[in-house]
Amino acid sequence: SQKIEQNSEALNIQEGKTATLTCNYTNYSPAYLQWYRQDPGRGPVFLLLIRENEKEKRKERLKVTFDTTLKQSLFHITASQPADSATYLCALGNYGQNFVFGPGTRLSVLP
Amino acid sequence: DTAVSQTPKYLVTQMGNDKSIKCEQNLGHDTMYWYKQDSKKFLKIMFSYNNKELIINETVPNRFSPKSPDKAHLNLHINSLELGDSAVYFCASSQDGGGRNIQYFGAGTRLSVL
Numbered sequence: 001s002q003k004i005e006q007n008s009e010a011l012n013i014q015e016g017k018t019a020t021l022t023c024n025y026t027n028y029s030p031a032y033l034q035w036y037r038q039d040p041g042r043g044p045v046f047l048l049l050i051r052e053n054e055k056e057k058r059k060e061r062l063k064v065t066f067d068t069t070l071k072q073s074l075f076h077i078t079a080s081q082p083a084d085s086a087t088y089l090c091a092l093g094n095y096g097q098n099f100v101f102g103p104g105t106r107l108s109v110l111p
Numbered sequence: 112d113t114a115v116s117q118t119p120k121y122l123v124t125q126m127g128n129d130k131s132i133k134c135e136q137n138l139g140h141d142t143m144y145w146y147k148q149d150s151k152k153f154l155k156i157m158f159s160y161n162n163k164e165l166i167i168n169e170t171v172p173n174r175f176s177p178k179s180p181d182k183a184h185l186n187l188h189i190n191s192l193e194l195g196d197s198a199v200y201f202c203a204s205s206q207d208g209g210g211r212n213i214q215y216f217g218a219g220t221r222l223s224v225l
Binding site: 030031032034036041042043044045046049051087089091092093094095096097098099100101103104 | 212
């Protein structure tokens, strides 16, 4: 069965550093991979989408990579700020199929 | 205007009761979803629905049923509530089905079954 893992349940980093979150999957070949941010008491909010034929996507301080050979996506936040503290979810999807979400990583950026 | 709104935000009820959660989207999307997020924060899809097709996650008990009066609404009815149903339920919508579409989520309904 499909399995999605995100590197750790929680990640603490110092303000100004680059946060790197990982999303690994098995028994799946997604055509799309998305990253969402979820704040406490709120629904997930879309951040970035990357397709299987794309290696890297950037948006402001965010960067996502997608390695279909390693079955892994990396999500980077550069120059991290305390306001970046949240839970980050990866989601895998395919043509005409519903998403499967990972368990999430709770990021804390310490001032 | 809130793109995806769901009510109520909190729902506290007794075991065995029947309850409904309402969801509305004003984005003009064709597909709506219900997700369950349990205490371990795992977000699992329960249903996806557009005007042509209802896809049910096979692990969802048949006590749960989606009802869609029109394209902008997808309500969730739960019969004979059980303790294990306690969770946060999220409604979401997307332009159409499939993994290339961005999903827009409501703020969630926290259901507590006593």
